[in-house]
Amino acid sequence: MKIKPLYALMLPAVLLSSCSKDFIDRPSLSGTTTGNYYNNADEVRAATSTLYSGLPWRNYESRAQDAIGDVMGGNMFTYTDVEYLNFSVSSASDRVGAAWGAFYKIIGYANVMIKTFEEKKAAGGSASYLDPAIAECHFIRGTIYFYIARTWGAAPIITDPGATALSGNFNIPRYLQKDVLRFALDELKLAETGLPESDVPGRLTKYSAKGMMSKLYLYNKDYANAKAKAEEVINSGKYALVDDYMGMFTKMSLNNNAETLFSIQHQLAGDPWGTGNIKNPDRGAGALRTAEADAWEMYIPSLDLLKEYEFGDLRRKWSVMEHGWTNPNWKPQRANAPKYNAFMANGFKYDTLQPTEDGGSLNATRSNIIKYFAGPGKSFGGEAVLGQNSGNNVVLLRYADILLIYAEATLAGAASTSDAKALEAVNKVRSRAGLSPRTSITQDNILHERRVEFAFEGDYWYDIQRQGFAKAKSIIEKQNRGTVTGATYLTNFTEDKMFLPIPAGEIVQDPELGKDPVPYYN
Amino acid sequence: MQYYGSNLVGNSQYRGNTKTSNNVFGSLYAELQFTKDLSLRNELSYSLGQDNNIAYQKAGNVGSTSFRSKLIDSRSDSYYWSLTNYLSYTKNLRKHGIQATVGHQVQNSYYQSISGTKVDLQANIFDLNTGSADQTTWGLSGGKGQWAMESYFARANYTYDDRYSLSASFRTDGSSNFGPNNRWGSFPGVSAGWTISNEKFMKGPIANVLSYAKLRVGYGVVGNQNFPGGAPNPAYVGAVQFFSGPVGFGSSNMINGIPNPNLKWESVKTTNAGVDLGFFNGRIDATIDVYKKVTSDMIIFLTGPNLIGVGDQWDDLKAPLGNAGQMTNTGVDIGLTTTNIKKGNFSWKTNVVFTQFTNRYDKAASAASALDGKVYYNNYLITHTTPGNAVGSFWGLKTDGLFRTQAELDASLPQFGYKVNQTETWLGDVRFKDINGDGKIDAQDYTFIGSPLPKFTWGFTNTLNYGDFDFSLFLQGSQGAKAFNFLRWQLEGLNNAYTNQLQTVTDRYTEANPNGSLPRFTNTNKNNTAMSDRYVEDASYWRIQNITLGYRLPKTLLSKVKISNLRIYGTIQNLKTFTNYSGYDPEIGAFNNSIKLMNVDTGHYPNPRTFTVGANLQF
Structure with missing residues (x-):
């Protein structure tokens, strides 16, 4: 028997072979998995914190929010997003794809958290910290579907991305706009139930949900509910207008101020x-x-x-x-x-x-x-x-909005109102701006107030759109969309411009999107 | 809008990147010879790697633009070892030859990395300690990962009389990449060979012409466990991800992706047949192989339309990895080596290789899914592979020239719902084909617009030796592949007056240049920038890949200084490429190593041209 040197190596080799049962069992090195994490409030709230962050929101808030909310709405001029200035947006347009991707990405984040936290609860996790977190996810999901319903009208609804992806069945239809709105409202109701009365600055509370619901009810022209929800927010006494209007958007020290109901952190x-x-x-x-x-x-x-x-x-x-x-x-x-x-x-x-x-x-x-x-x-x-x-922070819902929703819901489609509380709400907003109080208000008064109050906050297009096509057309076509060297007025605003087209690539992958919408609820 | 023209050349003087890599590798072995026929070999291999990458921006001014200095110092190291035991048995009994091996192998790999960023470096010194003390400007991130594999294998070879050979092998591999349900994969293989030229009937005069002939057939399965870039590993549990900086309210986390406990090995079944032929005592050698490779259970991200909410980008909720679909490659490889001249101390040899294959995506994960590749923050779909097409097929609208006359405009179909006017569809815009014939152009007219795979590739090498001089010339080419030049989508986009464009845009359609080759400038619609065959180009090329000239110094001279061999040589690599492709380099490869984005040019480093002068020295 001839033995070459280094036979000492043999020993560890034999040893290793014998204990190899666990050798290839290598879970992630940090060791954190959905199975062994999320066992206390801090761990769970650090996950929902991501839903408030720019990570998933970025592709909407940066540019798409401007192009859709303010360029289309006639508040901004641009040489870059000219399609939105001219309403020549197509399924190949950049911001449409960016907003679509961002919205459904946020929904994906929220979906996977709801599923994970529900599983943790089923496995014995405490509802005391899991339920409020699940409610935060419902708020985000409801809010985003509200955005989607206003931006595209009929749209797909996804609640379990993992199951959808694993199924390989991507033939997902568009659901009727009214069903997307109903889904959004149901989500906000879940949020209203599950969110706490109060929390640290910036975190969502019951009143954030009530506020968003009032905005959705107003979009649906459900004035009674819009007024009731706005009133609950007002009567809570938790919110106030901030004197330093400019600072709310430009000073970090005023992030999550007393006026904020929801903002991107x-x-x-x-x-x-x-x-x-x-x-x-x-x-x-x-x-x-x-x-x-x-x-x-x-x-x-x-x-x-x-x-x-x-x-x-x-x-x-x-x-x-x-x-x-x-x-x-x-x-x-x-x-x-x-x-x-x-x-x-x-x-x-x-x-x-x-x-x-x-x-x-x-x-x-x-x-x-x-x-x-x-x-x-x-x-x-x-x-x-x-x-x-x-x-x-980028503010998506603030108290001034609630006040103006309250006033508009009180007006409830009438020609004008002198309701004292409605006037008080509008005049609070006006007095901060150094303007004289109104003694009666019309729909146009409120639209005007909303336009200047929320200018460059990505909201005005939706205000125009919810007026219906005829009024939207007259508003749009009266706007000067040009420059100091030449005024430009649109003359060809058509009804198909009321909603944005679905990105072309999405229709290639999911041809159902090119077909007529179907009901989500039977 | 204020446009400030960046001085790109000036800017580049202030930026840089230095990478230093150290690698140590080697192996140790021991061998026990039990009997004359039976031995055990035991081998330890290892490799250690260390990388340090320094990326910097120096402080300075180009015109009135000032740069803030910045240093990104990244370090990573990796450790790998494997331990293999083989038990080998060899026996030759008269005309019978038997070889058998059984073995076991374990492999282990670990890596870790850390990266720090600081700004405002004192005196532009590239040391993290010179950076600003303001912690809000700092960046710090790190990562680590591991992987392990265990394998058992057996192989047996039988030869008879140098004429027949038969071999069979079997291996079972277990990888930490997969969950307990599907950790192990088994991969068999068999092959047989017949050396015809060793048969009696091939001896005699025919051997002067056909001096060597061998037939080979084989069938084998190999496993693939590699994940696409960016995939969480392991993928069978839902990992929690932490961020490198503050997110949301501060320290946040995120569920990294959708786990798939049923993920399993991808397998490639290959059936092949080949023939090796030698003529005129080695003056001509030829090898021909035909094969069929069926790749099943392909490991890919199960991404669909963005609306599902999962993806494969860094900030996406990661789509589950899945075993989706099957593809087949069928091909032929031909190699021919000839010695054209051999006279005295002069010889000239030629080697030609030719490769042709076709690829077909046989089936998708389900009837309602496809393989889709997207670019530009996942915004644009440019490949869409449905069963029956080649993987990575480009997908988009078909163009039909430009609208150049009012009559053409009058006859136009609505494109994306546009009307005919200056801000929507107008003179100088691209006209698209109505593929589905519904009288309008929209996403449903997207269709196959080219395959990224070549029809064939070839290589051609000539080697000349004359006395102590040697010279070789290697040409290489690829024919018929298409490339999606996404860079042109930006650089010939003609949709933004404030971004730089290629010089070719000077020949765009204008009233004064109605025959311009490119569409008009317009920033009010997407007629000219919708994904279409406008950006698909022929990426066929051939190139002078290598030229080498060498000279061996005479032995008589060298023996005096006790050198046995000294050869000096010069090499030029990648001297010249002949192509109609308009980008930098038609050899593009796959973006992010994704089969969904092959030959998609989003800007890539061209192959470098290298000049080498060297010496081979032996004592």
Whole structure:
């Protein structure tokens, strides 16, 4: 028998072979699985926290929200999303695909959490922390389906992505818009039941659900319920209008303020992508671009919106920069730009006469958006900005909305109302803006108030759309969608523009989407 | 909108990337010879890897644009070892030869990584400690993973009289990639060979012409356990994922994906037959193989339309991995080596290889699903494979030229619901074909617009030796594959006045240039940027892949300095490519290694051209 060296190796080999039963059993290294995690409130709430974050919301809130809510609504002008300015949106359009993908992604997140937490509950997990988390998911799911129903009308409803994906059956139909809305409402009702009376700032409560329900009821023209739910929010005494209107959108210190019912939570960070608010550069005036803060003013105020502000409405200077607007704290500086630096040395002034390369501003509507623009960066006297990221939350539902919903639900389609509580609600919003109180209100009064109050918050298109085609057409065709060098009025707004097309790729993969919608409820 | 033209060349001077890799690998073995015929071999192999990647942005100014300095320092290391035991038996009895091996192998792999980011480096020094102390500007992330496999295998070989050979093998592999239900896979194989030229009837005069001939047939199954990029591993339990930075209210987590406890091995069954032929005592050698490979239970992400809410991107709820579908590759490989001239100290050899195969996706996971590839944040579907087509088939609208006259516009069909006017469908827009004949152009007219697979590929090598000089020239080509040039979707998009475009857009349709080859500029509709064969190009090419010239120094000279052999050589790799493809490089490969996105050009590093001068030295 000839033995080569290194026979000592034999021993471990034999040993290893004999204990190999567990050798290839390698669960993930961090060891956290849905099976062994989510056993206390912190672990569960850290999961639902992701639903509030920019991670799943990013592709909607950044640009799609602008293009659909404000460009189509006639509040913003843009050279980039011109299709939305002209209502020539097609199934191949970018923002349509982005919004669709983001909405269904958020629903996917919420779906898998509901399923997981229900399983944890069935396995003995405590309802005390699982139920509120499940209710948070229902709120998110209901809210998103509400967005989907308003954006596309009839649409698919998915509740178990895992089972759908594993089944391989992707022939999912569109359901009637009224059924999508009913599904959304049922979800919000579940949220209303399961959410707590109060929670830490920013977390959803019963009143967030009631508020969103009032908005959905109003969309359905169910005025009695809309009024009742709005009233519950008002009577709770938990909410108030914030004096610093401009600060609500531009100061991190005012994130989750007393006016907020629901907002997308952002962190001042660029990693992971979307955790920061990336609306900043799309809105910021190019004159304020610095090494710290990107700014390329992709969206600017429309001329029509500027015309909408009443004389003396403070919201104009809180929402829009125009010639003469100043912020003495902002002192941006640039390399190799002595004239620019001299112009900015004593603080920023929006100046349409100064040459643009030296700090002036001269765009197509001679104005820029302030909402969600945090300024030139911390070193230059602004809020902290990391390139494209700011840390401002994006507000999706706030108390001013509830007040105006209440007033509109009280009006309930009548020509006008002088109901004292309705007037009080509207006048609260007006008085913050420095405007005189109204003594009676009409539907147009409220639409006007909503337009300026929520300008650049992605809501106005839905306000126009819920007026029905005839009124929507007259509103749209009266809007000047052009520039200072040439007004543009649309003359061909047609009924098929009331809802957006479903992305083409989705129809290729799911041909049922190209067919007529079917009922979801029998 | 304020446009500030970036000076890309200037910017690039301030950015960079350095990667340092260290690898150590080797193996140790021991062999026990029990008897003359029976031995046990025991082998330990290992490999250790260390990578450090430094990506940086230096502070500085290009014009009035200032850069904030930034350093991303990433390190990772990996450890692998395997331990193999073979028991081998060899016996030769007169004309019978028997070889048998049984064995066992375990493999273990572990990796870990960490990456730190800081901004505002002092004096542009690439050291994380020079970065800003403001923690909100920091980035820190890490990861680790492991994998293990255990295998049992047996193999037997029988030969008779150098004429007949028969072999059979069987292996069973267990992988940590799969859940307890389906951890193990078994893979058999058999093959047989007949060396005809060793038969008696082949001796004699015929041997001067056909000096070697062998027939081979085989059937075998191999397993594949690899997951597509980005897949959670293991995939049979629902892992909880944590983020590298603050999310939502701060520290958040996410359910990483939908688990699939029933995921199992993918298998590839190959049936092949081949013949090896040698003529004129080795002056001409030919090899011909035909094969059929059936890949079943393909491991892929079960993604469908986005509306399902699962996907394969980093921030998606990961779709479950599944064993979806089956595909078949049928092909032929031909190799021919000839010695054209051999005279004195001069020789010239030629080698030609030719490969042709067809691919067919036989069946999908269900009747209502397909393999779909998407790009641009998952927004655009560009491949759609239904059974019967080649995997990775490009899918989109078929173009039919441009609308160049009012008469053509008048006869147009509504495209995406557009009317005929300047902001919707107008002169200079692409006209699409109405594939389903319903009188309008929409998503239901998307159709097959090309296959990413070549009709055939070839290689052609010439080697010349003259005295101490050697020269070789290697040409290589691929014919008939299509590429989806997604870069042109952006760079010839003609839909945004504020992004850079290719020079080709100067020949776009305008009133002054009604015969322009590209569509008009328009930012008000998607007529010209809808996914279509406008972006599908012929990616056929041939290239001078390698030229080498070498010179061996005379032995008489070398023996004086005790060198046995010294050859100096120069090599040019990838000298020139001949193609009509408009992108950088027609050899594109698969985006993210996904079979759903083969030959999709979203911008990729072209193959480098390398010049090498070297020496081979032996003592």
